Amino acid sequence: MSEQTRPGAPLPLEPDAAGADALLHAAGGLVQDLLAEHREGAVLGRPLGHDLAAQLLALRPGAEGRPLQEVLDLLRAVLATGTDNAAAGELAYIPGSGLLSAAVADLLAGTANRYTGLSAFSPAAVALEQSVLSWLTERFDLPPSAQALLLSGGSAANLTALIVAREARAAGQLARACLYVGEHAHASVRKAARLAGFDPELVRVCPTVDGLHLDAEAVRIRIKQDLADGLLPVAVVGAAGTTNTGAVDDLAALAEVAAEHGCWFHVDAAYGGFFRLTARGRARLEGIDRADSITLDPHKSLFLPFGTGALLVRDRHHLLTAFGEEADYLRDAVDDELALPDLAGLGPELTRPWRGLRLWLPLLLHGTDAFVAALDEVLDLAAWAAEELAADPYVEVVSRPELSILTFRVPGDDAAQDAALARIHADGRVRLSSTRLEGRVVLRLAVLSHRTTAATVTTAVTLIRRAAAEAARAAGTP
Numbered sequence: 001m002s003e004q005t006r007p008g009a010p011l012p013l014e015p016d017a018a019g020a021d022a023l024l025h026a027a028g029g030l031v032q033d034l035l036a037e038h039r040e041g042a043v044l045g046r047p048l049g050h051d052l053a054a055q056l057l058a059l060r061p062g063a064e065g066r067p068l069q070e071v072l073d074l075l076r077a078v079l080a081t082g083t084d085n086a087a088a089g090e091l092a093y094i095p096g097s098g099l100l101s102a103a104v105a106d107l108l109a110g111t112a113n114r115y116t117g118l119s120a121f122s123p124a125a126v127a128l129e130q131s132v133l134s135w136l137t138e139r140f141d142l143p144p145s146a147q148a149l150l151l152s153g154g155s156a157a158n159l160t161a162l163i164v165a166r167e168a169r170a171a172g173q174l175a176r177a178c179l180y181v182g183e184h185a186h187a188s189v190r191k192a193a194r195l196a197g198f199d200p201e202l203v204r205v206c207p208t209v210d211g212l213h214l215d216a217e218a219v220r221i222r223i224k225q226d227l228a229d230g231l232l233p234v235a236v237v238g239a240a241g242t243t244n245t246g247a248v249d250d251l252a253a254l255a256e257v258a259a260e261h262g263c264w265f266h267v268d269a270a271y272g273g274f275f276r277l278t279a280r281g282r283a284r285l286e287g288i289d290r291a292d293s294i295t296l297d298p299h300k301s302l303f304l305p306f307g308t309g310a311l312l313v314r315d316r317h318h319l320l321t322a323f324g325e326e327a328d329y330l331r332d333a334v335d336d337e338l339a340l341p342d343l344a345g346l347g348p349e350l351t352r353p354w355r356g357l358r359l360w361l362p363l364l365l366h367g368t369d370a371f372v373a374a375l376d377e378v379l380d381l382a383a384w385a386a387e388e389l390a391a392d393p394y395v396e397v398v399s400r401p402e403l404s405i406l407t408f409r410v411p412g413d414d415a416a417q418d419a420a421l422a423r424i425h426a427d428g429r430v431r432l433s434s435t436r437l438e439g440r441v442v443l444r445l446a447v448l449s450h451r452t453t454a455a456t457v458t459t460a461v462t463l464i465r466r467a468a469a470e471a472a473r474a475a476g477t478p
Ligand SMILES: *Cc1c(COP(=O)(O)O)cnc(C)c1O
Pocket: 094, 152, 153, 154, 155, 156, 158, 186, 188, 239, 241, 242, 243, 268, 269, 270, 271, 297, 309
């Protein structure tokens, strides 16, 4: 036994082989327990852990290291509290499940700690990332001029997109630059507009045709009005799956309107984007290939752990215009051999984690068919849940799944919806959420976890039907 594995001994900054093994082995045990919990455990029902949270807030690292086991036990205690949103029964918000293979890729990327902001130092590592980026742009049928970029999430991708659009279409004219977004655009789009310097007054929130989908004709009329008023229409933002209902805007029609007026066309596909890999999703997302930029969230519909968004840009020169900088201290970091991208010059980050590995490893290891099958299963489960609920006399399906989200109501007023949700959640096995549609509270079920099975959705449907019958009794519905 090495000194570093003696029970109670603190681990040095650079462990020897035995010390590293002890750390990996202990972490591996915890990983197995977490996976078992995700697969079989309930989403809800754990204590929220406010007492523990208060203790943790007051905790500070000691001058002396603590034994590994003690630190991991503390972490284990944290994970015994709160919502397990990676569990199979997570059907709330946009579920994010987290692939083990991607988490392992992170461990490897962090251990290798290769610098990948410039291609000159580790061309093969950058090529590995670029290969997945090209796979992404190809899957969306973007031309060879396209370039993708991995960022921390959908919000970062939307922000980056609007900065690129600003530089491409509104350089020096920001004060009169207008953006056109839908009523159901994600909050991160408005935040991005603000951060990118657009005047919030000129972010035009356009109406829907049917309460769900952005009305391309309304956008056209608004653009013409703004032009007549001497303003500058800069970008149209469509949604490929709104967060509220999963509604996919008429992307071809929006592309047309944007093209008529020389506007940038951005599609926020943070939730729905990867359904493009399936035949049904491909049909639903018709027209997305006409976008100037597309936001994707691999940590949503590609099941990756949180921390990976992607931006696809039709013409990489727009990224260079927006983000390229020269720096004297990087003068020796040039490699033109394979025309590999200097990712630091194409996005906001200089030093960045080697994010490509967390996509590359799962995609190569499992194969793309595994992802297509998982996404098809997600579509099937949502469709099945909608059919079952529509057949129930006490459930009103408000929006059917275009992809994998549906909304519904039980008998009674808004308070009855909240009460039904509380009743469903008391069981613990599944978590749904609620939102508002045209002023009414609706309950919402979103399938997007690779762990969610037919059994999970059957449980959800059973609990919903029970809560709906209860609500009907309470409301005096025959
Ligand atoms: C989740 C989401 C975002 C924001 O993405 P984050 O990864 O949470 O930053 C943006 N747009 C849509 C449609 C989303 O569903």
